[in-house]
Amino acid sequence: MTSPDSPPLTSPLPCPAPPPSLPTFPVPSSPDPSASSSLPVPPSLPPTGEVMVLALGRRKQRVLIVLSILPNLFLAFLLSSDPLITLSSPHHCHLPGPEPSPEVLNISVPWEKGLRPGNTGALSQCKQYANGSQSEVVDCQAGWDYNVTEGLQNNIVTEWDLVCGRYWLVPVEEVCFILGVLTGCLGLGFAADRIGRSKTLLTSLTLSVVFGVLVCVSPYPSIFIVMRFFLAAASAGVYLTLYISRLELCEFSMRLIVTVLAGLMTVSGELLLLAVALGFQSWRGLLGAGAAPLMLFLTYSIPGVFPESPRWLLLTERHGDMNSFSERRNSNRDLRDDESFTELDSETVVSSRPHLSFPELFHSKNIWKNICVLGFTSFISHGISHCYSSFRGDVRGTAPSFYWTYLLSVCAGGGAWVLLWATVDRCGRRGILLLSMTMTGLASLILLGLMKYLSENAITIFSVMGLFSSQATASLCILFTAEIMPTVIRGTGVGVVLALGCVGRLSSPLMDLRNHYGYFLHHVVYSSLALLAVLSILLLPESKRKLLPQTLADGEQCRRPPLGRRRRDNVPLLATPNPET
Numbered sequence: 001m002t003s004p005d006s007p008p009l010t011s012p013l014p015c016p017a018p019p020p021s022l023p024t025f026p027v028p029s030s031p032d033p034s035a036s037s038s039l040p041v042p043p044s045l046p047p048t049g050e051v052m053v054l055a056l057g058r059r060k061q062r063v064l065i066v067l068s069i070l071p072n073l074f075l076a077f078l079l080s081s082d083p084l085i086t087l088s089s090p091h092h093c094h095l096p097g098p099e100p101s102p103e104v105l106n107i108s109v110p111w112e113k114g115l116r117p118g119n120t121g122a123l124s125q126c127k128q129y130a131n132g133s134q135s136e137v138v139d140c141q142a143g144w145d146y147n148v149t150e151g152l153q154n155n156i157v158t159e160w161d162l163v164c165g166r167y168w169l170v171p172v173e174e175v176c177f178i179l180g181v182l183t184g185c186l187g188l189g190f191a192a193d194r195i196g197r198s199k200t201l202l203t204s205l206t207l208s209v210v211f212g213v214l215v216c217v218s219p220y221p222s223i224f225i226v227m228r229f230f231l232a233a234a235s236a237g238v239y240l241t242l243y244i245s246r247l248e249l250c251e252f253s254m255r256l257i258v259t260v261l262a263g264l265m266t267v268s269g270e271l272l273l274l275a276v277a278l279g280f281q282s283w284r285g286l287l288g289a290g291a292a293p294l295m296l297f298l299t300y301s302i303p304g305v306f307p308e309s310p311r312w313l314l315l316t317e318r319h320g321d322m323n324s325f326s327e328r329r330n331s332n333r334d335l336r337d338d339e340s341f342t343e344l345d346s347e348t349v350v351s352s353r354p355h356l357s358f359p360e361l362f363h364s365k366n367i368w369k370n371i372c373v374l375g376f377t378s379f380i381s382h383g384i385s386h387c388y389s390s391f392r393g394d395v396r397g398t399a400p401s402f403y404w405t406y407l408l409s410v411c412a413g414g415g416a417w418v419l420l421w422a423t424v425d426r427c428g429r430r431g432i433l434l435l436s437m438t439m440t441g442l443a444s445l446i447l448l449g450l451m452k453y454l455s456e457n458a459i460t461i462f463s464v465m466g467l468f469s470s471q472a473t474a475s476l477c478i479l480f481t482a483e484i485m486p487t488v489i490r491g492t493g494v495g496v497v498l499a500l501g502c503v504g505r506l507s508s509p510l511m512d513l514r515n516h517y518g519y520f521l522h523h524v525v526y527s528s529l530a531l532l533a534v535l536s537i538l539l540l541p542e543s544k545r546k547l548l549p550q551t552l553a554d555g556e557q558c559r560r561p562p563l564g565r566r567r568r569d570n571v572p573l574l575a576t577p578n579p580e581t
Contacts, residue, residue, distance in 0.1 A: 052310035053251060061249060067306055068246040069262045071205075071238060071297050076269025077276070077290025078212065078235040082177055084273070085283040086170050087151040087402060091163055093126075093140035126164035140164065150402040153281040160221050173225050174509035180232030182502040188237030189495020193488065194353055196316075197245045198308045200491075202301050204237030205294055212291025216284045231291075238294075240498065244490050247482050248309040252545055259479050260421040267414040274406065311487045315354035315550060354488045360552050361489065367555045371493055373536045374481045375500035377437060380533045381473035383504030384444060384526040388466040409467060416472035424476065428544045429483070433476050434537045439469035441530035448523060474501060483543035486555035490548075 053061065126140060146158050156162060162169050184204075192200040211231040218224035243262070250258050276289050300306035361367070389409055424432050443466030447459065454462070477497060485493035511522060541558045549555045 052314055053249060056249070056310065064249050064306065065246060065254075065258055067300070068242045068249070069258075069265050071242060071294065072262055072265040073269040073272070074290050074293045075235055075239050076266050077273050078208065078231060078287065079181070079239065080270050080273060081283075081286055081290070082174055083402070083406060084151050084277050084286065085155045086157060086174060087155060088157050088163065088167070088170065089149070089151075090147045091144040093144060152277055152283055152286065155283045156221065156224065159283075162221065169221050169225070171509040171512045173221075173228060174512070175506060176225050176229045177232045178502050178505050178509070180229040181236040182499045183229075184233030184236030185240055185495040185498040185502070186492075187233070187495075189240050189491040189493075189498075191237075192241050192244065192491030193356075196308050197241055197248070197312055197491075198300075198306065200237060201241040201245065201306075202298070204234050204241060205297055205300070207234035208238055209291055209294050209298070212287060212294070216288045216291070236498070240491065240495055243478070244482055244494055245309050248311045248487065248490075248548065252547055255483065256425050256479070257421065260417050263417040263420075263475060264414060267410060267417065270410045270413075274403075311548065311550065312354065315488055356488050357552070364552050364556055366559050367485070367489075367493075367552065370484055370540060370558065371481070371496055373539055374477050375497045376529075376536060377433070377533045378474060378477040378497045378501040379504040380526060380529050381437070381440065381470045381477065381504070382501040383507050384440060384523075384530060385467060385470040385474070386505070386508040387444065387523045387526060388447075388463045388470065408464065409471075412464060412468045413471045413475075415468055416475055419468075419472055420476055420479075424479075425544065428542050429476065429480050430537065430540050430542050433473060433480060433540070434534065436469045436472040436476065437530060437534050437537060440466055440473055441527060441534060443469065444523065444527040444530060448520075448527060477501070480540070480543065483546070483548060484541060484555065484558045486549040486551055488551055489555075 056064070144161060144163060148158065156173070157170060160166075160169075188200055188204055191203075208231065211227055211234055215224060215227040215231050218227055243259075246258060246262060247255055273286070273290075277286050280286050280289065389405055420432065427435075443462045447454070447462050447466070451459075478494060481494050481497045482490060507522060507526075539560055541560050543558065546558075549558060
């Protein structure tokens, strides 16, 4: 007996905890009616997401995970090719007529790469002397000659002469590409929640192939920019849909390693992208090499190859589509006697979309808090990453080569995934996110405060540390969001966080459009916001070894652990009820 004043014996967990084992009930060996009438009837349990995933079987589950990872190799061609196709090489005005003498050529050669007009007495890349006379300066009239030493021999800058007065089209293309990724994350993320992961994936794959072909045959910069926008949106939809489908096919113990393998596959694609660029030497061939292999993945539309997410099917109550899971139950000894599947087989189709109560979503303050914190952290990590990759060129005026910058960024991303694999399951999602964001802010403050006293090697070390930690933060934000968002809005939640990361990425082309003026203030603002993000991360829950929430009510239970065992949290930002434990 317990007294009325004694605390309750049980309390809800911060997030749904994994069951120790699946419930099984003894089945009598004898079908004797008299014996069966005296046995208690076991209760029928509703099917859960974990039960549906286990019903796939280990072999089928691993095959589906591999199928969801492979497209990342070619998506990297479409989502990471902007630095190659927009790289501006040294150039000078083309001199018509016969080959000019070295003396005449010298007076038309532009200022050296890395210097700005006004710092020396030389002409800019956009001017030339009229008729070989130094008394009259005019604009380039016969085009430009390019000295391509890095990247593609033929990209959109060299093909359409996007330099000098037309250079503004390059940042516009970069902005439109990022806005396309943002649009795809928001629109197709919502579509994945409403019409299903499989349909959204096939739609995005089809659009990626179509717009990939249209981009490759674009005859003018304006058409290229428009087609590139839609290609970015479709490619982002493929990436997002595969990400959440892959996560929903995993048990809680496999989520991290599968996500890390997918991230390393993307890194491999970025490294392969550079090798393909050196082989093709043309931006049309480079983008075609990324769009053409996606046609192979359209075979996912064949019934039984890449089925719908079982967790999403469970929410939609489309029980007629779950016959394959119940058939596998017959061959799975652990699930053969689970009566939840018997009940599932007997029900009929009720709805084709998951039930989502928008008034309940509006009042889900804990879910909104988690989205805001993770979206803000994603915004900072993506925005400040550019500051580290271009610090030396923007501040010291000694920018490294393109190959060095590209390989450094890609290898930092690969190292970030290895760090997450080694630490996140041991130390928790929230702890590693807090550590990586702190490292990002510290590296930024050291570079800004001690810039005059640091050597070139020290600047490189702290830039690499900031680039490494910011990419780890960005990657962990997406995984964290996918694990604490309920299945009914998981696509929308992950899409919002990815979209806010795209907003942070917009600062790079916008600064390029303004010739990188205000870079120091830009870096100071991001550094200050990074410190604020460190404090906001403390408001997040912990999703390590927790089940994926299904409904909005499950998502509301994913809250920050209480500060004390018998203490209530009355912090205004923590508006969800926090029972005593």
